[in-house]
Amino acid sequence: MNxxxxxxxxxxxxxxxxxxxxxxxxxxxxxxIELAVGxxxxxxxxxxxxxxxxxxxxxxxxxxxxIREIGAHLLGIGSDQVLAGGNSSLNLMYIVxxxxxxxxxxxxxxxSNQSRSAICxxxxxxxxxxxxxxxxxxxxxxxxxxxxxxxxxxxxxxxTDLSTNFIWCVPKHSNPTGCTYDTETxxxxxxxxAMRAGxxxxxxxxLWDNAYSVHDFAExxxxxxxxxxxxxxxxxxxxxxxxxxxxxxxxxGSGVSFIGGSERAxxxxxxxxxxxxxxFDKVNQLRHARFLQGPEGIKAHxxxxxxxxxPKFAAVQRGLSEELGNRGIANWTDPTxxxxxxxxxxxxxxxxxxxxxxxxxxxxxxxGATFPYGDDPMDSNLRIAPTFASLDDVExxxxxxxxxxxxxxxx
Amino acid sequence: MNxxxxxxxxxxxxxxxxxxxxxxxxxxxxxxIELAVGxxxxxxxxxxxxxxxxxxxxxxxxxxxxIREIGAHLLGIGSDQVLAGGNSSLNLMYIVxxxxxxxxxxxxxxxSNQSRSAICxxxxxxxxxxxxxxxxxxxxxxxxxxxxxxxxxxxxxxxTDLSTNFIWCVPKHSNPTGCTYDTETxxxxxxxxAMRAGxxxxxxxxLWDNAYSVHDFAExxxxxxxxxxxxxxxxxxxxxxxxxxxxxxxxxGSGVSFIGGSERAxxxxxxxxxxxxxxFDKVNQLRHARFLQGPEGIKAHxxxxxxxxxPKFAAVQRGLSEELGNRGIANWTDPTxxxxxxxxxxxxxxxxxxxxxxxxxxxxxxxGATFPYGDDPMDSNLRIAPTFASLDDVExxxxxxxxxxxxxxxx
Numbered sequence: 063m064n065x066x067x068x069x070x071x072x073x074x075x076x077x078x079x080x081x082x083x084x085x086x087x088x089x090x091x092x093x094x095i096e097l098a099v100g101x102x103x104x105x106x107x108x109x110x111x112x113x114x115x116x117x118x119x120x121x122x123x124x125x126x127x128x129i130r131e132i133g134a135h136l137l138g139i140g141s142d143q144v145l146a147g148g149n150s151s152l153n154l155m156y157i158v159x160x161x162x163x164x165x166x167x168x169x170x171x172x173x174s175n176q177s178r179s180a181i182c183x184x185x186x187x188x189x190x191x192x193x194x195x196x197x198x199x200x201x202x203x204x205x206x207x208x209x210x211x212x213x214x215x216x217x218x219x220x221x222t223d224l225s226t227n228f229i230w231c232v233p234k235h236s237n238p239t240g241c242t243y244d245t246e247t248x249x250x251x252x253x254x255x256a257m258r259a260g261x262x263x264x265x266x267x268x269l270w271d272n273a274y275s276v277h278d279f280a281e282x283x284x285x286x287x288x289x290x291x292x293x294x295x296x297x298x299x300x301x302x303x304x305x306x307x308x309x310x311x312x313x314x315g316s317g318v319s320f321i322g323g324s325e326r327a328x329x330x331x332x333x334x335x336x337x338x339x340x341x342f343d344k345v346n347q348l349r350h351a352r353f354l355q356g357p358e359g360i361k362a363h364x365x366x367x368x369x370x371x372x373p374k375f376a377a378v379q380r381g382l383s384e385e386l387g388n389r390g391i392a393n394w395t396d397p398t399x400x401x402x403x404x405x406x407x408x409x410x411x412x413x414x415x416x417x418x419x420x421x422x423x424x425x426x427x428x429x430g431a432t433f434p435y436g437d438d439p440m441d442s443n444l445r446i447a448p449t450f451a452s453l454d455d456v457e458x459x460x461x462x463x464x465x466x467x468x469x470x471x472x473x
Numbered sequence: 474m475n476x477x478x479x480x481x482x483x484x485x486x487x488x489x490x491x492x493x494x495x496x497x498x499x500x501x502x503x504x505x506i507e508l509a510v511g512x513x514x515x516x517x518x519x520x521x522x523x524x525x526x527x528x529x530x531x532x533x534x535x536x537x538x539x540i541r542e543i544g545a546h547l548l549g550i551g552s553d554q555v556l557a558g559g560n561s562s563l564n565l566m567y568i569v570x571x572x573x574x575x576x577x578x579x580x581x582x583x584x585s586n587q588s589r590s591a592i593c594x595x596x597x598x599x600x601x602x603x604x605x606x607x608x609x610x611x612x613x614x615x616x617x618x619x620x621x622x623x624x625x626x627x628x629x630x631x632x633t634d635l636s637t638n639f640i641w642c643v644p645k646h647s648n649p650t651g652c653t654y655d656t657e658t659x660x661x662x663x664x665x666x667a668m669r670a671g672x673x674x675x676x677x678x679x680l681w682d683n684a685y686s687v688h689d690f691a692e693x694x695x696x697x698x699x700x701x702x703x704x705x706x707x708x709x710x711x712x713x714x715x716x717x718x719x720x721x722x723x724x725x726g727s728g729v730s731f732i733g734g735s736e737r738a739x740x741x742x743x744x745x746x747x748x749x750x751x752x753f754d755k756v757n758q759l760r761h762a763r764f765l766q767g768p769e770g771i772k773a774h775x776x777x778x779x780x781x782x783x784p785k786f787a788a789v790q791r792g793l794s795e796e797l798g799n800r801g802i803a804n805w806t807d808p809t810x811x812x813x814x815x816x817x818x819x820x821x822x823x824x825x826x827x828x829x830x831x832x833x834x835x836x837x838x839x840x841g842a843t844f845p846y847g848d849d850p851m852d853s854n855l856r857i858a859p860t861f862a863s864l865d866d867v868e869x870x871x872x873x874x875x876x877x878x879x880x881x882x883x884x
Contacts (some may be wrong), residue, residue, distance in 0.1 A: 087531070095529045102756070103514045118724035120508045148559055149754040156749035160571070164609065196748040198575065316714035316756040337607040338567035340600070344756065345513070346729040353823040406875070454740070 066472055069452060073465050074421065081423030083459040086266045088237070088309050088401035090314050090367075091374075097366050109345060117344035123332045124433040128351035133320030135357050136275050139290050143322050145332060148342040150394050151307035151319035156193045158303055158321070160268065161284060161334050162227060168300035168327055169265040171225055176197045181219055181229035183209035184210035185404055185432030185443045187237040190271070201434030202226065206236065210243035213250045220266055228267035229254070238432055238445040239404040240397025242284035252292035255301035270304040270322075277310060278301065278399035278420055279368035279375065280406040284371075290322070293458040299324040303331075310351055311363065318350045322432045372447045378403050385464020391471040394446075403446040404432070405463075408414035411470035412441045418466035423461050475649035477883055484587050484833065484876050492766075492834030494870040499648070499812040500861040501725050501778075508634035508777050509723035512764045520756060534743045536729075537755050544731030546768050547717040554733050556743060559753040561720035562730035566680060567604045569714055571731070572745050573638060573678065574608060578881050579738055580676040582636055592630055592640035594622035596815055596843030596854045598648040601641040601682070609799035611843030613637065617647065621654035624661045630679055631668050637679035640665070644699045646685035649843055649856040650815040651808025653695035663703035681715040681733075687771055688721060689781035689810040690786065692840035700732070710735040717762055721812065722774065729761045785859045788867045791816050796875020802882040805857075814857040815843070816874075822881035823852045829877035835870050 084115065109118050111126035124130070125146025139196040147154050151335040159180075163172050172178050179200035182191055186241045204215040217278050219226050233253065243251070251268050258266045270289055270439040280283075293299040304322035311317065321331060354360050379396055382405070394405040407415055412429035419426050427445040430438040446463070520528050522537035524525065536542070536557025545552040558565050570591075583589050593602055594655035602612050615626040618636050622640065630637050642662065644654045654662070662679050669677045681700055689695075704710040715733035732742060765771050790807055793816070799804040805816040818826055823840035830837050838856040841849040858873070859867045 092527065092530075095527065099518065102516055102518070102520075105512070105513055107510065109513075116503065116506065118509075118727060119503075120500050120720075120725045122726075149750075150750040153750040165607075189748075192748050196576075196745070206528075215685050242561075309531070313756060314531045315752050316529060316754045317532075334607070337603045339561040339564040341561075341726050343727045343757065346754065347723060354754070 069465060069469055069472070070212065073418070073469055076462050077270065077422045079423070081458065081462065083455050083462065084451060085245040085447050085456075085459050085463070086425050086427050087304065088447045089449065090310055091370065091450050091452070093370050094449070095313060097363065098353065099420060101312050101349050104352045105345070108152060109348065111344070111348055116343065117348045120340045120342060121183045123336050123339075124328075124350070126347050127317055127340065129347035130356055131356070132308070132318075132351055132360070133306060133316050133322065135360065136320065137272055137304050137322040138275070138321050139286050139304070143290070143324070143328065145328055146342065146347055147319040147321065147323040148225055148315050149309070149319065149346070151271070151273070151305045151309070152189055152320050154321050155190070155271065156197070157335060157338075158269065158331065159194060159199070159228070161196050161331065163272065165334055167267070167303070167330055168324070170263050177191055177225045177227050179223070181211075181216055181226055182434045183230065184434065185445065186230060187232055187271070188431045188436075189295045191366065191434045194230070195435070199227065203434050203439075206239055208241050210241065210247035210251075213247055216254070217250065217257070220254050222262040228269050230269055230271065232271050232273055232369055234272060234284060235277055235397055235400025237273065237400065238402035240395045240400050240402060242286055245287045248287040248289050248291045252289050252298055252302060253296045255298040259358060266455065268302045270302060272306050273310070274400040275306060277367070277401070278364070279371040281400060282397040289296050293352075300327050303327060308354070309398065310358065312350060316346065317425050318347050336464050373453055374451075374456050375403070377453060378446060378448050378460055381457060381460030386467060388393060389468070392467055401447060403448065403451055405444045405446055406442045407444060407467045408471040409440045411467070412438060414470040414473065415444060415463075415466045418469055419463055422462050424462045424464065427467070436467050448470060480684040480876060480879055480883070482826050484764060484829070484880055487873050487876060488833045490834070492869065492873065494835040494866050494873065495862060496628065496835065496837050496858050496867075496874070498838070498861065501721055502781065502861050502863070504781050505778055505860070506600070506724060508774065512723050512760050515760050515763045516756070520658065520759065522759055526755065528759045531751045532585050533752045533755055534746050534750075534754065535739075537758050537762070540729055540758035540764045542767070543719070543729075543762055543765055543771070544717060544769065547731065548683055548715050548733040549686070549699050550715070551681055554701070554735070554739065556732040556733065556739055557753065557758055558730040560720070560727050560757070562682070562716045562720070562731065563600055563604065563682070564603070564760055565730050565732050566682065566716055567608070568746060569680065569742065570608050570610070570639070571607060572742065576745055577736070578678070578714070588636045590634070590637050592622075592627055592637055593845045594641065594650050595845065598643055598682070598857065599639075599842045599847075602845045605641070606846070610638065614845050617650055617652065621652065621658035624658055627665070628661065628668070631665050635672060635675040637677065639680050641682065642702070643682050643684055644832045645683060645695065646688055646808055646811025648684065648811065649813035651803050651806045651811050651813060653697055656698045658863050659698040659700050660703045663709055663713065664707045666709040667707050676712060679713045681713060683715055683717050684721070685811040685820050686717060686777070687775050688812070689775070690782040691809040693809060695809065711738050714738060719765070722771065723761060723764065728759065729758050773822075776807075782860060784864055785862075786814070788864060789857060789859050789871055792868060792871030792875060796872065797878055798878070803878055812858060812860050814859065816855045816857055817853045817856060818878045819850045820853045823849060823855050823880040825884065826855060826874070826877045829880055832875055833873050833877065835873045837874065853862070
């Protein structure tokens with residue numbers, strides 16, 4: 063039996079196993095969620111925040127002091143630069159992008175009769191792209207490198223095309239490649255808004271979704287430069303808006319989200335949000351502050367997550383190496399944190415790979431999902447999300463995936 | 474000492490008391506909040522909803538089944554017509570109005586180059602007005618009567634002015650007058666969208682904020698007709714969007730909100746929301762379902778609220794009657810539920826009354842706040858919110874207010 067036949071017979075055998083495997087979404091596993099079970103009854107009848115607020119009642123868009131300290135730690139800024147929100151940082155991003163359109167942030171609103179566009183380093187986070195698309199932004203793809211977005215292309219766009227309004231960034235353990243932006247990239251990103259100093263009607267924003275700031279599971283732990291400090295040097299702080307959340311720290315669907323920004327930006331955002339809600343859930347903010355306690359508590363808690371995640375990510379590396387190593391048909395990332403492994407298969411075969419996987423009982427994120435409009439021009443990138451499945455399932459799934467990648471490459 | 478001098482000397486004495494009274498916002502009192510203290514530890518480590526969902530993880534825009542049952546009860550519709558959200562029904566309203574503008578709901582989006590306007594029965598809820606204003610709607614005032622909005626004026630606007638897009642309604646124990654819409658009004662409101670049958674590019678919506686559906690504290694308990702049933706007769710269900718929340722049932726800032734709508738409308742809203750969040754806080758939804766249990770549980774819980782509220786509202790009536798009864802300078806409402814008493818003072822003296830009150834240490838909602846743009850054309854309406862203050866403070870505050878109303882009327 064030659065290698066092709068052997069591959070086919072392995073694939074046939076796999077399809078006949080009746081597998082039901084899923085590597086689609088970046089959800090924490092049940093064992094990770096369980097780590098925060100103490101969150102639910104941490105309050106013990108004491109609902110008052112350190113400033114005396116009864117968190118159960120209405121009011122307070124900015125959030126209670128102790129949870130803003132947690133957000134400050136996640137973002138590496140001062141708590142006076144933090145607004146604490148509800149259970150969804152994506153929602154805060156959506157609100158801010160919506161605000162750019164209809165209100166403006168530290169500047170003019172984007173004119174409704176002009177085209178607007180968002181720079182989308184890709185592969186990237188599909189929900190960023192979908193949110194911007196719904197808000198009427200054209201999605202412009204720029205390549206993601208190992209050190210962050212291709213800044214030559216980004217700078218060219220910002221310099222030459224006034225219809226570009228902002229860039230999406232996941233600066234640490236980026237979704238899905240796992241890369242962390244290097245010093246030069248952070249500095250160049252912080253400088254982008256200054257390129258529009260001469261055209262104040264067309265401000266440019268950097269939306270900094272630091273979703274994985276404390277989500278390390280292996281060495282070396284990358285160090286992300288402070289974009290806030292770089293922005294201070296460039297005088298661009300009003301145009302850098304940062305985001306974080308506890309969703310992948312405590313309960314994925316019931317965490318606390320954060321915005322980090324300049325005093326002026328936060329004041330404007332707070333006022334804007336004040337027309338759409340009386341306030342976020344402060345009881346849940348208090349639960350989180352009491353449960354996480356502070357930097358040391360977060361560090362200890364994230365170490366427990368790392369224990370759960372490390373074997374799963376190791377299984378992905380081991381499986382991919384076994385099936386695809388040294389064949390010249392695939393490359394993949396080896397992250398030390400975050401939630402994903404990014405797999406580049408032979409150009410033109412990502413969709414086919416996903417189809418083969420599906421037929422064999424393995425659901426993977428749709429090929430192309432990591433690119434604007436779900437359209438990967440090379441049809442090459444696949445996102446592997448190994449956190450939600452059990453370790454056994456991850457191992458089985460990666461074997462299936464490897465076989466499918468090879469079969470697709472041969473066809 | 475004549476009556477004027479006697480009034481002045483009472484006012485002077487009151488100002489010298491160093492009072493610090495507040496009748497501004499419709500917040501539940503601490504004793505009301507405490508009624509739901511069991512909400513926080515009701516889960517006892519069981520985080521799974523009746524359909525097996527681990528509520529702690531991501532996903533599920535529509536909400537868990539058992540909380541949708543609660544929303545269905547609050548709105549008097551089927552649970553398949555309910556989407557359960559986060560802690561703010563105002564936020565859900567904002568999202569829906571935003572959707573009318575940029576996406577459309579069961580019809581065309583509102584064109585960005587055309588003027589758009591919202592019909593605002595007044596006196597009404599200031600946050601409704603502010604939300605619509607922020608979203609670019611011109612606010613059109615129509616009078617509120619004892620049986621609901623003046624439907625002659627509303628129908629005239631909907632028939633003759635295609636730039637009117639929706640009407641705000643608080644149909645039961647209306648904010649602030651406390652009135653409940655009568656059968657004829659509900660029927661006419663349900664029929665409004667049908668007036669636009671011939672101009673499908675200009676749909677008209679009824680936004681039905683049933684915030685006080687179970688918030689009765691005295692007899693007679695008014696019966697609100699089902700707008701859903703009336704809409705079925707008129708074939709307008711897609712254009713009637715209902716809202717409710719548990720904010721004034723459990724914890725004001727940490728409740729669960731609801732949208733009620735047609736299958737088509739909910740599908741579209743769910744998809745729209747899906748681009749701005751991965752889902753609402755399902756753990757808190759589960760807490761609420763377990764704590765409130767069902768219709769009987771809600772009834773029993775609301776009876777406890779009524780016990781707390783009844784003496785405060787009685788004190789308002791008693792105080793206003795004592796100070797202002799039979800003087801021909803003021804009228805006020807005597808609600809059997811909800812959160813407010815609406816006081817109409819001598820035209821042209823509401824602002825002055827509020828100033829006098831403030832100088833005497835009593836904060837009341839700014840005169841005009843119950844009208845679009847904060848502008849009461851008669852300068853006559855004041856909203857009294859007696860729930861948050863203690864009973865003693867309510868009694869003192871109403872005395873101060875009565876004296877101020879009389880002084881302003883004499884000047």
